[in-house]
Amino acid sequence: MTWQLKLFMAPLAGITNRVFRSLVREYGADYTCTEMVSVQGVIHRNRKTFSLLDLQKEEKAGIQLFGRNPEDFIKAFQVIEKKIKPQFIDINMGCPVPKIVKGGMGAALLREPHLAEKIVKTLVGEVKIPVSVKIRLGWDPEEKTGEEVALRCQEAGASWITVHGRTRDQFYSGNADWEGIAAIKKILEIPVVANGDVFSARDALDLSLTTGCRRIMVARGALGNPWIFEQIRRLEKGEEIFPPGKEEIMEAVKKHLEGLICLRGSEKRAVTEMRKHLGWYIKGFPGAREVRNNLVRMEKASEVQELLATYLAQVEKG
Ligand SMILES: Cc1cc2nc3c(=O)[nH]c(=O)nc-3n(C[C@H](O)[C@H](O)[C@H](O)COP(=O)(O)O)c2cc1C
Incomplete structure:
Protein backbone atom coordinates (compact mmCIF):
# COMPACT_ATOMS: atom_id res chain seq x y z
CA MET A 1 0.00 0.00 0.00
CA THR A 2 1.51 3.29 -1.04
CA TRP A 3 -0.96 5.69 0.51
CA GLN A 4 -1.96 6.54 4.01
CA LEU A 5 -5.60 5.92 4.73
CA LYS A 6 -7.84 8.70 6.00
CA LEU A 7 -10.09 7.20 8.61
CA PHE A 8 -13.64 8.39 9.20
CA MET A 9 -15.87 7.50 12.13
CA ALA A 10 -19.39 7.14 10.75
CA PRO A 11 -22.30 9.16 12.09
CA LEU A 12 -24.29 6.77 14.31
CA ALA A 13 -27.55 7.86 15.91
CA GLY A 14 -27.48 7.47 19.67
CA ILE A 15 -23.74 6.75 19.67
CA THR A 16 -21.48 9.41 18.18
CA ASN A 17 -21.85 12.11 20.80
CA ARG A 18 -18.80 14.12 21.76
CA VAL A 19 -17.59 11.55 24.27
CA PHE A 20 -17.53 8.79 21.68
CA ARG A 21 -16.02 11.10 19.07
CA SER A 22 -13.21 12.06 21.40
CA LEU A 23 -12.54 8.40 22.22
CA VAL A 24 -12.20 7.30 18.59
CA ARG A 25 -10.07 10.32 17.83
CA GLU A 26 -7.65 9.24 20.53
CA TYR A 27 -7.35 5.92 18.77
CA GLY A 28 -6.68 7.49 15.41
CA ALA A 29 -9.91 8.47 13.65
CA ASP A 30 -9.17 11.48 11.41
CA TYR A 31 -12.75 12.60 10.82
CA THR A 32 -15.73 12.45 13.13
CA CYS A 33 -19.26 13.73 12.87
CA THR A 34 -22.42 14.20 14.91
CA GLU A 35 -25.29 11.85 14.31
CA MET A 36 -27.99 12.97 11.88
CA VAL A 37 -29.71 16.16 13.00
CA SER A 38 -33.08 17.37 11.68
CA VAL A 39 -33.01 20.75 9.93
CA GLN A 40 -36.64 21.25 10.94
CA GLY A 41 -35.74 20.50 14.55
CA VAL A 42 -32.98 23.11 14.41
CA ILE A 43 -35.20 25.72 12.79
CA HIS A 44 -37.85 25.19 15.48
CA ARG A 45 -35.21 25.30 18.21
CA ASN A 46 -36.14 21.84 19.45
CA ARG A 47 -34.19 21.18 22.65
CA LYS A 48 -33.51 17.54 21.93
CA THR A 49 -32.27 18.40 18.44
CA PHE A 50 -29.97 21.07 19.85
CA SER A 51 -28.50 18.58 22.31
CA LEU A 52 -27.21 16.58 19.34
CA LEU A 53 -25.14 19.54 18.17
CA ASP A 54 -22.73 18.96 21.02
CA LEU A 55 -19.43 20.10 19.51
CA GLN A 56 -16.94 21.38 22.04
CA LYS A 57 -15.39 24.77 21.40
CA GLU A 58 -12.13 23.54 19.96
CA GLU A 59 -13.46 20.28 18.59
CA LYS A 60 -12.88 19.56 14.93
CA ALA A 61 -15.92 17.60 13.83
CA GLY A 62 -18.60 17.71 11.20
CA ILE A 63 -22.34 17.86 11.65
CA GLN A 64 -24.76 15.74 9.70
CA LEU A 65 -28.07 17.24 8.66
CA PHE A 66 -31.19 15.63 7.26
CA GLY A 67 -34.13 17.34 5.65
CA ARG A 68 -35.80 17.90 2.32
CA ASN A 69 -36.37 21.53 1.53
CA PRO A 70 -33.12 23.16 0.29
CA GLU A 71 -33.95 26.46 2.00
CA ASP A 72 -34.38 24.67 5.33
CA PHE A 73 -30.73 23.62 5.22
CA ILE A 74 -29.70 27.26 4.92
CA LYS A 75 -32.02 28.38 7.69
CA ALA A 76 -30.78 25.61 9.95
CA PHE A 77 -27.15 26.44 9.28
CA GLN A 78 -27.74 30.08 10.11
CA VAL A 79 -29.02 29.00 13.52
CA ILE A 80 -26.20 26.50 14.00
CA GLU A 81 -23.32 28.80 13.14
CA LYS A 82 -24.29 31.11 15.98
CA LYS A 83 -23.61 28.26 18.40
CA ILE A 84 -20.81 26.13 16.98
CA LYS A 85 -18.17 26.08 14.26
CA PRO A 86 -18.38 22.72 12.51
CA GLN A 87 -15.53 21.48 10.33
CA PHE A 88 -17.92 20.37 7.56
CA ILE A 89 -21.60 19.71 6.87
CA ASP A 90 -22.61 16.26 5.74
CA ILE A 91 -26.01 15.74 4.15
CA ASN A 92 -27.80 12.51 4.95
CA MET A 93 -29.12 10.74 1.86
CA GLY A 94 -28.92 7.25 3.24
CA CYS A 95 -31.14 6.86 6.29
CA PRO A 96 -33.54 3.96 5.58
CA VAL A 97 -35.91 4.44 8.53
CA PRO A 98 -39.60 4.52 7.39
CA LYS A 99 -40.43 7.66 9.38
CA ILE A 100 -37.62 9.54 7.62
CA VAL A 101 -38.13 8.27 4.08
CA LYS A 102 -41.90 8.81 4.29
CA GLY A 103 -41.09 12.47 4.75
CA GLY A 104 -39.00 12.37 1.57
CA MET A 105 -35.75 12.65 3.55
CA GLY A 106 -32.68 10.44 4.04
CA ALA A 107 -32.50 7.63 1.48
CA ALA A 108 -35.71 8.89 -0.19
CA LEU A 109 -33.56 11.60 -1.79
CA LEU A 110 -31.89 8.85 -3.83
CA ARG A 111 -35.18 8.71 -5.74
CA GLU A 112 -35.05 12.42 -6.49
CA PRO A 113 -31.61 13.15 -7.93
CA HIS A 114 -32.64 16.66 -9.01
CA LEU A 115 -33.68 17.59 -5.50
CA ALA A 116 -30.53 16.01 -4.07
CA GLU A 117 -28.47 18.20 -6.38
CA LYS A 118 -30.46 21.30 -5.47
CA ILE A 119 -29.95 20.78 -1.75
CA VAL A 120 -26.18 20.53 -2.19
CA LYS A 121 -26.02 23.46 -4.60
CA THR A 122 -28.05 25.70 -2.31
CA LEU A 123 -25.94 24.89 0.72
CA VAL A 124 -22.60 25.12 -1.10
CA GLY A 125 -23.61 28.55 -2.38
CA GLU A 126 -24.21 29.76 1.15
CA VAL A 127 -21.61 28.25 3.48
CA LYS A 128 -17.83 28.56 3.59
CA ILE A 129 -17.07 25.11 4.99
CA PRO A 130 -17.00 21.87 2.97
CA VAL A 131 -20.32 20.22 2.19
CA SER A 132 -20.26 16.44 1.82
CA VAL A 133 -22.99 13.92 1.13
CA LYS A 134 -23.58 10.40 2.45
CA ILE A 135 -25.46 8.13 0.07
CA ARG A 136 -26.24 4.48 -0.52
CA LEU A 137 -25.95 2.58 -3.80
CA GLY A 138 -29.59 3.24 -4.48
CA TRP A 139 -33.12 2.60 -3.30
CA ASP A 140 -33.30 -1.10 -4.25
CA PRO A 141 -31.72 -3.40 -6.86
CA GLU A 142 -34.05 -2.00 -9.54
CA GLU A 143 -33.38 1.60 -8.67
CA LYS A 144 -29.64 1.99 -8.28
CA THR A 145 -29.44 5.73 -8.54
CA GLY A 146 -26.29 6.09 -6.45
CA GLU A 147 -24.09 6.92 -9.46
CA GLU A 148 -26.45 9.58 -10.77
CA VAL A 149 -26.92 11.16 -7.36
CA ALA A 150 -23.17 11.12 -6.72
CA LEU A 151 -22.44 12.79 -10.07
CA ARG A 152 -25.08 15.44 -9.48
CA CYS A 153 -23.79 16.17 -5.98
CA GLN A 154 -20.27 16.51 -7.39
CA GLU A 155 -21.60 18.90 -10.04
CA ALA A 156 -23.35 20.88 -7.28
CA GLY A 157 -20.06 21.39 -5.45
CA ALA A 158 -19.87 18.64 -2.84
CA SER A 159 -16.36 18.23 -1.43
CA TRP A 160 -16.62 14.46 -1.07
CA ILE A 161 -19.19 11.69 -1.20
CA THR A 162 -19.46 8.86 1.29
CA VAL A 163 -20.91 5.72 -0.25
CA HIS A 164 -22.45 3.06 1.97
CA GLY A 165 -22.38 -0.05 -0.19
CA ARG A 166 -25.97 -1.11 0.39
CA THR A 167 -29.33 -0.16 -1.07
CA ARG A 168 -32.09 1.32 1.08
CA ASP A 169 -34.13 -1.88 1.04
CA GLN A 170 -31.24 -3.73 2.68
CA PHE A 171 -31.21 -1.47 5.71
CA TYR A 172 -28.09 -2.83 7.46
CA SER A 173 -28.36 -6.49 6.46
CA GLY A 174 -26.62 -8.55 3.81
CA ASN A 175 -23.09 -7.87 2.70
CA ALA A 176 -22.05 -4.41 1.59
CA ASP A 177 -21.29 -4.37 -2.14
CA TRP A 178 -17.75 -3.01 -2.34
CA GLU A 179 -17.71 -3.33 -6.14
CA GLY A 180 -20.69 -0.98 -6.21
CA ILE A 181 -18.66 1.57 -4.25
CA ALA A 182 -15.74 1.05 -6.67
CA ALA A 183 -18.02 1.80 -9.63
CA ILE A 184 -19.02 5.16 -8.12
CA LYS A 185 -15.42 5.95 -7.19
CA LYS A 186 -14.42 5.35 -10.82
CA ILE A 187 -16.76 8.00 -12.26
CA LEU A 188 -16.12 10.75 -9.70
CA GLU A 189 -13.33 13.30 -9.53
CA ILE A 190 -13.94 14.31 -5.93
CA PRO A 191 -12.89 11.92 -3.13
CA VAL A 192 -15.11 9.00 -2.23
CA VAL A 193 -15.28 7.68 1.33
CA ALA A 194 -15.95 3.94 1.25
CA ASN A 195 -18.31 2.56 3.89
CA GLY A 196 -19.75 -0.83 4.73
CA ASP A 197 -18.73 -3.91 6.71
CA VAL A 198 -15.40 -2.79 8.13
CA PHE A 199 -15.24 -4.94 11.25
CA SER A 200 -11.49 -5.43 11.42
CA ALA A 201 -8.30 -3.72 10.36
CA ARG A 202 -7.95 -6.28 7.58
CA ASP A 203 -11.42 -5.33 6.27
CA ALA A 204 -10.40 -1.67 6.08
CA LEU A 205 -7.36 -2.45 3.95
CA ASP A 206 -9.34 -4.84 1.75
CA LEU A 207 -12.07 -2.24 1.26
CA SER A 208 -9.45 0.27 0.20
CA LEU A 209 -7.84 -2.18 -2.22
CA THR A 210 -11.18 -3.24 -3.73
CA THR A 211 -12.54 0.27 -4.21
CA GLY A 212 -9.39 2.30 -4.78
CA CYS A 213 -10.56 4.64 -2.01
CA ARG A 214 -8.00 5.94 0.46
CA ARG A 215 -10.80 7.24 2.66
CA ILE A 216 -12.45 4.57 4.75
CA MET A 217 -15.42 4.94 7.11
CA VAL A 218 -15.90 2.63 10.08
CA ALA A 219 -19.39 2.32 11.57
CA ARG A 220 -20.61 -0.72 13.57
CA GLY A 221 -17.05 -2.03 13.59
CA ALA A 222 -16.11 0.67 16.12
CA LEU A 223 -18.82 -0.24 18.64
CA GLY A 224 -17.10 -1.44 21.79
CA ASN A 225 -14.00 -1.44 19.62
CA PRO A 226 -12.52 2.06 19.33
CA TRP A 227 -9.10 0.38 18.92
CA ILE A 228 -9.99 -0.53 15.37
CA PHE A 229 -8.57 2.79 14.15
CA GLU A 230 -5.21 2.15 15.81
CA GLN A 231 -5.17 -1.39 14.47
CA ILE A 232 -5.82 -0.15 10.92
CA ARG A 233 -2.91 2.27 11.30
CA ARG A 234 -0.62 -0.51 12.48
CA LEU A 235 -1.66 -2.95 9.80
CA GLU A 236 -1.17 -0.47 6.99
CA LYS A 237 2.38 0.06 8.26
CA GLY A 238 2.88 -3.70 8.17
CA GLU A 239 3.01 -3.97 11.97
CA GLU A 240 1.50 -6.77 14.00
CA ILE A 241 -1.84 -6.15 15.67
CA PHE A 242 -3.09 -7.47 18.98
CA PRO A 243 -6.51 -7.48 20.63
CA PRO A 244 -6.73 -4.97 23.50
CA GLY A 245 -5.84 -6.27 26.95
C1 LIG B 1 -27.33 2.36 15.16
C2 LIG B 1 -26.98 3.03 13.85
C3 LIG B 1 -27.19 4.38 13.72
C4 LIG B 1 -26.87 5.03 12.51
N1 LIG B 1 -27.05 6.39 12.41
C5 LIG B 1 -26.68 7.02 11.26
C6 LIG B 1 -26.76 8.43 11.15
O1 LIG B 1 -27.18 9.15 12.08
N2 LIG B 1 -26.39 9.00 9.97
C7 LIG B 1 -25.92 8.23 8.92
O2 LIG B 1 -25.58 8.78 7.87
N3 LIG B 1 -25.82 6.91 9.01
C8 LIG B 1 -26.16 6.29 10.15
N4 LIG B 1 -26.00 4.94 10.25
C9 LIG B 1 -25.35 4.19 9.14
C10 LIG B 1 -23.84 4.08 9.35
O3 LIG B 1 -23.24 5.36 9.36
C11 LIG B 1 -23.18 3.24 8.23
O4 LIG B 1 -23.41 3.83 6.99
C12 LIG B 1 -23.74 1.81 8.21
O5 LIG B 1 -23.80 1.26 9.50
C13 LIG B 1 -22.89 0.91 7.29
O6 LIG B 1 -21.59 0.72 7.78
P1 LIG B 1 -21.16 -0.66 8.55
O7 LIG B 1 -21.63 -1.82 7.66
O8 LIG B 1 -19.68 -0.57 8.62
O9 LIG B 1 -21.86 -0.66 9.86
C14 LIG B 1 -26.36 4.28 11.42
C15 LIG B 1 -26.16 2.90 11.57
C16 LIG B 1 -26.47 2.27 12.76
C17 LIG B 1 -26.24 0.78 12.87
Whole structure:
Protein backbone atom coordinates (compact mmCIF):
# COMPACT_ATOMS: atom_id res chain seq x y z
CA MET A 1 0.00 0.00 0.00
CA THR A 2 1.51 3.29 -1.04
CA TRP A 3 -0.96 5.69 0.51
CA GLN A 4 -1.96 6.54 4.01
CA LEU A 5 -5.60 5.92 4.73
CA LYS A 6 -7.84 8.70 6.00
CA LEU A 7 -10.09 7.20 8.61
CA PHE A 8 -13.64 8.39 9.20
CA MET A 9 -15.87 7.50 12.13
CA ALA A 10 -19.39 7.14 10.75
CA PRO A 11 -22.30 9.16 12.09
CA LEU A 12 -24.29 6.77 14.31
CA ALA A 13 -27.55 7.86 15.91
CA GLY A 14 -27.48 7.47 19.67
CA ILE A 15 -23.74 6.75 19.67
CA THR A 16 -21.48 9.41 18.18
CA ASN A 17 -21.85 12.11 20.80
CA ARG A 18 -18.80 14.12 21.76
CA VAL A 19 -17.59 11.55 24.27
CA PHE A 20 -17.53 8.79 21.68
CA ARG A 21 -16.02 11.10 19.07
CA SER A 22 -13.21 12.06 21.40
CA LEU A 23 -12.54 8.40 22.22
CA VAL A 24 -12.20 7.30 18.59
CA ARG A 25 -10.07 10.32 17.83
CA GLU A 26 -7.65 9.24 20.53
CA TYR A 27 -7.35 5.92 18.77
CA GLY A 28 -6.68 7.49 15.41
CA ALA A 29 -9.91 8.47 13.65
CA ASP A 30 -9.17 11.48 11.41
CA TYR A 31 -12.75 12.60 10.82
CA THR A 32 -15.73 12.45 13.13
CA CYS A 33 -19.26 13.73 12.87
CA THR A 34 -22.42 14.20 14.91
CA GLU A 35 -25.29 11.85 14.31
CA MET A 36 -27.99 12.97 11.88
CA VAL A 37 -29.71 16.16 13.00
CA SER A 38 -33.08 17.37 11.68
CA VAL A 39 -33.01 20.75 9.93
CA GLN A 40 -36.64 21.25 10.94
CA GLY A 41 -35.74 20.50 14.55
CA VAL A 42 -32.98 23.11 14.41
CA ILE A 43 -35.20 25.72 12.79
CA HIS A 44 -37.85 25.19 15.48
CA ARG A 45 -35.21 25.30 18.21
CA ASN A 46 -36.14 21.84 19.45
CA ARG A 47 -34.19 21.18 22.65
CA LYS A 48 -33.51 17.54 21.93
CA THR A 49 -32.27 18.40 18.44
CA PHE A 50 -29.97 21.07 19.85
CA SER A 51 -28.50 18.58 22.31
CA LEU A 52 -27.21 16.58 19.34
CA LEU A 53 -25.14 19.54 18.17
CA ASP A 54 -22.73 18.96 21.02
CA LEU A 55 -19.43 20.10 19.51
CA GLN A 56 -16.94 21.38 22.04
CA LYS A 57 -15.39 24.77 21.40
CA GLU A 58 -12.13 23.54 19.96
CA GLU A 59 -13.46 20.28 18.59
CA LYS A 60 -12.88 19.56 14.93
CA ALA A 61 -15.92 17.60 13.83
CA GLY A 62 -18.60 17.71 11.20
CA ILE A 63 -22.34 17.86 11.65
CA GLN A 64 -24.76 15.74 9.70
CA LEU A 65 -28.07 17.24 8.66
CA PHE A 66 -31.19 15.63 7.26
CA GLY A 67 -34.13 17.34 5.65
CA ARG A 68 -35.80 17.90 2.32
CA ASN A 69 -36.37 21.53 1.53
CA PRO A 70 -33.12 23.16 0.29
CA GLU A 71 -33.95 26.46 2.00
CA ASP A 72 -34.38 24.67 5.33
CA PHE A 73 -30.73 23.62 5.22
CA ILE A 74 -29.70 27.26 4.92
CA LYS A 75 -32.02 28.38 7.69
CA ALA A 76 -30.78 25.61 9.95
CA PHE A 77 -27.15 26.44 9.28
CA GLN A 78 -27.74 30.08 10.11
CA VAL A 79 -29.02 29.00 13.52
CA ILE A 80 -26.20 26.50 14.00
CA GLU A 81 -23.32 28.80 13.14
CA LYS A 82 -24.29 31.11 15.98
CA LYS A 83 -23.61 28.26 18.40
CA ILE A 84 -20.81 26.13 16.98
CA LYS A 85 -18.17 26.08 14.26
CA PRO A 86 -18.38 22.72 12.51
CA GLN A 87 -15.53 21.48 10.33
CA PHE A 88 -17.92 20.37 7.56
CA ILE A 89 -21.60 19.71 6.87
CA ASP A 90 -22.61 16.26 5.74
CA ILE A 91 -26.01 15.74 4.15
CA ASN A 92 -27.80 12.51 4.95
CA MET A 93 -29.12 10.74 1.86
CA GLY A 94 -28.92 7.25 3.24
CA CYS A 95 -31.14 6.86 6.29
CA PRO A 96 -33.54 3.96 5.58
CA VAL A 97 -35.91 4.44 8.53
CA PRO A 98 -39.60 4.52 7.39
CA LYS A 99 -40.43 7.66 9.38
CA ILE A 100 -37.62 9.54 7.62
CA VAL A 101 -38.13 8.27 4.08
CA LYS A 102 -41.90 8.81 4.29
CA GLY A 103 -41.09 12.47 4.75
CA GLY A 104 -39.00 12.37 1.57
CA MET A 105 -35.75 12.65 3.55
CA GLY A 106 -32.68 10.44 4.04
CA ALA A 107 -32.50 7.63 1.48
CA ALA A 108 -35.71 8.89 -0.19
CA LEU A 109 -33.56 11.60 -1.79
CA LEU A 110 -31.89 8.85 -3.83
CA ARG A 111 -35.18 8.71 -5.74
CA GLU A 112 -35.05 12.42 -6.49
CA PRO A 113 -31.61 13.15 -7.93
CA HIS A 114 -32.64 16.66 -9.01
CA LEU A 115 -33.68 17.59 -5.50
CA ALA A 116 -30.53 16.01 -4.07
CA GLU A 117 -28.47 18.20 -6.38
CA LYS A 118 -30.46 21.30 -5.47
CA ILE A 119 -29.95 20.78 -1.75
CA VAL A 120 -26.18 20.53 -2.19
CA LYS A 121 -26.02 23.46 -4.60
CA THR A 122 -28.05 25.70 -2.31
CA LEU A 123 -25.94 24.89 0.72
CA VAL A 124 -22.60 25.12 -1.10
CA GLY A 125 -23.61 28.55 -2.38
CA GLU A 126 -24.21 29.76 1.15
CA VAL A 127 -21.61 28.25 3.48
CA LYS A 128 -17.83 28.56 3.59
CA ILE A 129 -17.07 25.11 4.99
CA PRO A 130 -17.00 21.87 2.97
CA VAL A 131 -20.32 20.22 2.19
CA SER A 132 -20.26 16.44 1.82
CA VAL A 133 -22.99 13.92 1.13
CA LYS A 134 -23.58 10.40 2.45
CA ILE A 135 -25.46 8.13 0.07
CA ARG A 136 -26.24 4.48 -0.52
CA LEU A 137 -25.95 2.58 -3.80
CA GLY A 138 -29.59 3.24 -4.48
CA TRP A 139 -33.12 2.60 -3.30
CA ASP A 140 -33.30 -1.10 -4.25
CA PRO A 141 -31.72 -3.40 -6.86
CA GLU A 142 -34.05 -2.00 -9.54
CA GLU A 143 -33.38 1.60 -8.67
CA LYS A 144 -29.64 1.99 -8.28
CA THR A 145 -29.44 5.73 -8.54
CA GLY A 146 -26.29 6.09 -6.45
CA GLU A 147 -24.09 6.92 -9.46
CA GLU A 148 -26.45 9.58 -10.77
CA VAL A 149 -26.92 11.16 -7.36
CA ALA A 150 -23.17 11.12 -6.72
CA LEU A 151 -22.44 12.79 -10.07
CA ARG A 152 -25.08 15.44 -9.48
CA CYS A 153 -23.79 16.17 -5.98
CA GLN A 154 -20.27 16.51 -7.39
CA GLU A 155 -21.60 18.90 -10.04
CA ALA A 156 -23.35 20.88 -7.28
CA GLY A 157 -20.06 21.39 -5.45
CA ALA A 158 -19.87 18.64 -2.84
CA SER A 159 -16.36 18.23 -1.43
CA TRP A 160 -16.62 14.46 -1.07
CA ILE A 161 -19.19 11.69 -1.20
CA THR A 162 -19.46 8.86 1.29
CA VAL A 163 -20.91 5.72 -0.25
CA HIS A 164 -22.45 3.06 1.97
CA GLY A 165 -22.38 -0.05 -0.19
CA ARG A 166 -25.97 -1.11 0.39
CA THR A 167 -29.33 -0.16 -1.07
CA ARG A 168 -32.09 1.32 1.08
CA ASP A 169 -34.13 -1.88 1.04
CA GLN A 170 -31.24 -3.73 2.68
CA PHE A 171 -31.21 -1.47 5.71
CA TYR A 172 -28.09 -2.83 7.46
CA SER A 173 -28.36 -6.49 6.46
CA GLY A 174 -26.62 -8.55 3.81
CA ASN A 175 -23.09 -7.87 2.70
CA ALA A 176 -22.05 -4.41 1.59
CA ASP A 177 -21.29 -4.37 -2.14
CA TRP A 178 -17.75 -3.01 -2.34
CA GLU A 179 -17.71 -3.33 -6.14
CA GLY A 180 -20.69 -0.98 -6.21
CA ILE A 181 -18.66 1.57 -4.25
CA ALA A 182 -15.74 1.05 -6.67
CA ALA A 183 -18.02 1.80 -9.63
CA ILE A 184 -19.02 5.16 -8.12
CA LYS A 185 -15.42 5.95 -7.19
CA LYS A 186 -14.42 5.35 -10.82
CA ILE A 187 -16.76 8.00 -12.26
CA LEU A 188 -16.12 10.75 -9.70
CA GLU A 189 -13.33 13.30 -9.53
CA ILE A 190 -13.94 14.31 -5.93
CA PRO A 191 -12.89 11.92 -3.13
CA VAL A 192 -15.11 9.00 -2.23
CA VAL A 193 -15.28 7.68 1.33
CA ALA A 194 -15.95 3.94 1.25
CA ASN A 195 -18.31 2.56 3.89
CA GLY A 196 -19.75 -0.83 4.73
CA ASP A 197 -18.73 -3.91 6.71
CA VAL A 198 -15.40 -2.79 8.13
CA PHE A 199 -15.24 -4.94 11.25
CA SER A 200 -11.49 -5.43 11.42
CA ALA A 201 -8.30 -3.72 10.36
CA ARG A 202 -7.95 -6.28 7.58
CA ASP A 203 -11.42 -5.33 6.27
CA ALA A 204 -10.40 -1.67 6.08
CA LEU A 205 -7.36 -2.45 3.95
CA ASP A 206 -9.34 -4.84 1.75
CA LEU A 207 -12.07 -2.24 1.26
CA SER A 208 -9.45 0.27 0.20
CA LEU A 209 -7.84 -2.18 -2.22
CA THR A 210 -11.18 -3.24 -3.73
CA THR A 211 -12.54 0.27 -4.21
CA GLY A 212 -9.39 2.30 -4.78
CA CYS A 213 -10.56 4.64 -2.01
CA ARG A 214 -8.00 5.94 0.46
CA ARG A 215 -10.80 7.24 2.66
CA ILE A 216 -12.45 4.57 4.75
CA MET A 217 -15.42 4.94 7.11
CA VAL A 218 -15.90 2.63 10.08
CA ALA A 219 -19.39 2.32 11.57
CA ARG A 220 -20.61 -0.72 13.57
CA GLY A 221 -17.05 -2.03 13.59
CA ALA A 222 -16.11 0.67 16.12
CA LEU A 223 -18.82 -0.24 18.64
CA GLY A 224 -17.10 -1.44 21.79
CA ASN A 225 -14.00 -1.44 19.62
CA PRO A 226 -12.52 2.06 19.33
CA TRP A 227 -9.10 0.38 18.92
CA ILE A 228 -9.99 -0.53 15.37
CA PHE A 229 -8.57 2.79 14.15
CA GLU A 230 -5.21 2.15 15.81
CA GLN A 231 -5.17 -1.39 14.47
CA ILE A 232 -5.82 -0.15 10.92
CA ARG A 233 -2.91 2.27 11.30
CA ARG A 234 -0.62 -0.51 12.48
CA LEU A 235 -1.66 -2.95 9.80
CA GLU A 236 -1.17 -0.47 6.99
CA LYS A 237 2.38 0.06 8.26
CA GLY A 238 2.88 -3.70 8.17
CA GLU A 239 3.01 -3.97 11.97
CA GLU A 240 1.50 -6.77 14.00
CA ILE A 241 -1.84 -6.15 15.67
CA PHE A 242 -3.09 -7.47 18.98
CA PRO A 243 -6.51 -7.48 20.63
CA PRO A 244 -6.73 -4.97 23.50
CA GLY A 245 -5.84 -6.27 26.95
CA LYS A 246 -7.81 -5.85 30.16
CA GLU A 247 -6.05 -2.62 31.08
CA GLU A 248 -6.81 -1.04 27.77
CA ILE A 249 -10.46 -2.06 27.77
CA MET A 250 -10.89 -0.73 31.31
CA GLU A 251 -9.21 2.53 30.41
CA ALA A 252 -11.54 3.07 27.44
CA VAL A 253 -14.64 2.11 29.43
CA LYS A 254 -13.63 4.47 32.24
CA LYS A 255 -13.11 7.39 29.87
CA HIS A 256 -16.33 6.61 28.05
CA LEU A 257 -18.38 6.34 31.23
CA GLU A 258 -16.85 9.35 32.97
CA GLY A 259 -17.33 11.38 29.80
CA LEU A 260 -20.99 10.41 29.64
CA ILE A 261 -21.52 11.30 33.32
CA CYS A 262 -20.11 14.74 32.55
CA LEU A 263 -22.13 15.12 29.35
CA ARG A 264 -25.44 13.98 30.83
CA GLY A 265 -24.93 15.54 34.24
CA SER A 266 -26.31 12.39 35.89
CA GLU A 267 -24.56 9.19 36.86
CA LYS A 268 -27.74 7.15 36.50
CA ARG A 269 -28.48 8.41 33.00
CA ALA A 270 -24.89 7.86 31.93
CA VAL A 271 -24.79 4.32 33.29
CA THR A 272 -28.07 3.52 31.54
CA GLU A 273 -26.74 4.91 28.27
CA MET A 274 -23.48 3.02 28.76
CA ARG A 275 -25.20 -0.38 29.04
CA LYS A 276 -25.38 -1.00 25.31
CA HIS A 277 -21.72 -0.02 24.96
CA LEU A 278 -20.68 -2.37 27.78
CA GLY A 279 -22.37 -5.19 25.90
CA TRP A 280 -20.33 -4.30 22.83
CA TYR A 281 -17.06 -3.98 24.77
CA ILE A 282 -17.35 -7.57 25.98
CA LYS A 283 -19.04 -9.06 22.91
CA GLY A 284 -17.65 -12.45 21.99
CA PHE A 285 -15.96 -13.01 25.36
CA PRO A 286 -16.79 -16.21 27.27
CA GLY A 287 -19.74 -15.77 29.61
CA ALA A 288 -20.43 -12.26 28.27
CA ARG A 289 -24.18 -12.75 28.32
CA GLU A 290 -24.36 -13.38 32.05
CA VAL A 291 -22.13 -10.41 32.80
CA ARG A 292 -24.27 -8.24 30.54
CA ASN A 293 -27.38 -9.34 32.40
CA ASN A 294 -25.76 -8.27 35.67
CA LEU A 295 -24.50 -5.00 34.25
CA VAL A 296 -27.97 -3.92 33.13
CA ARG A 297 -29.16 -3.98 36.74
CA MET A 298 -26.48 -1.60 37.94
CA GLU A 299 -26.92 2.12 38.35
CA LYS A 300 -23.57 3.18 39.82
CA ALA A 301 -20.46 3.76 37.74
CA SER A 302 -18.21 2.30 40.44
CA GLU A 303 -20.24 -0.95 40.51
CA VAL A 304 -20.08 -1.28 36.75
CA GLN A 305 -16.34 -0.74 36.67
CA GLU A 306 -15.71 -3.16 39.51
CA LEU A 307 -17.74 -5.96 37.95
CA LEU A 308 -16.12 -5.41 34.58
CA ALA A 309 -12.59 -5.36 35.97
CA THR A 310 -13.17 -8.60 37.91
CA TYR A 311 -14.69 -10.24 34.85
CA LEU A 312 -11.94 -9.15 32.47
CA ALA A 313 -9.29 -10.35 34.91
CA GLN A 314 -10.98 -13.79 34.87
CA VAL A 315 -11.16 -13.79 31.07
CA GLU A 316 -7.51 -12.86 30.82
CA LYS A 317 -6.48 -15.69 33.14
CA GLY A 318 -8.44 -17.99 30.83
C1 LIG B 1 -27.33 2.36 15.16
C2 LIG B 1 -26.98 3.03 13.85
C3 LIG B 1 -27.19 4.38 13.72
C4 LIG B 1 -26.87 5.03 12.51
N1 LIG B 1 -27.05 6.39 12.41
C5 LIG B 1 -26.68 7.02 11.26
C6 LIG B 1 -26.76 8.43 11.15
O1 LIG B 1 -27.18 9.15 12.08
N2 LIG B 1 -26.39 9.00 9.97
C7 LIG B 1 -25.92 8.23 8.92
O2 LIG B 1 -25.58 8.78 7.87
N3 LIG B 1 -25.82 6.91 9.01
C8 LIG B 1 -26.16 6.29 10.15
N4 LIG B 1 -26.00 4.94 10.25
C9 LIG B 1 -25.35 4.19 9.14
C10 LIG B 1 -23.84 4.08 9.35
O3 LIG B 1 -23.24 5.36 9.36
C11 LIG B 1 -23.18 3.24 8.23
O4 LIG B 1 -23.41 3.83 6.99
C12 LIG B 1 -23.74 1.81 8.21
O5 LIG B 1 -23.80 1.26 9.50
C13 LIG B 1 -22.89 0.91 7.29
O6 LIG B 1 -21.59 0.72 7.78
P1 LIG B 1 -21.16 -0.66 8.55
O7 LIG B 1 -21.63 -1.82 7.66
O8 LIG B 1 -19.68 -0.57 8.62
O9 LIG B 1 -21.86 -0.66 9.86
C14 LIG B 1 -26.36 4.28 11.42
C15 LIG B 1 -26.16 2.90 11.57
C16 LIG B 1 -26.47 2.27 12.76
C17 LIG B 1 -26.24 0.78 12.87
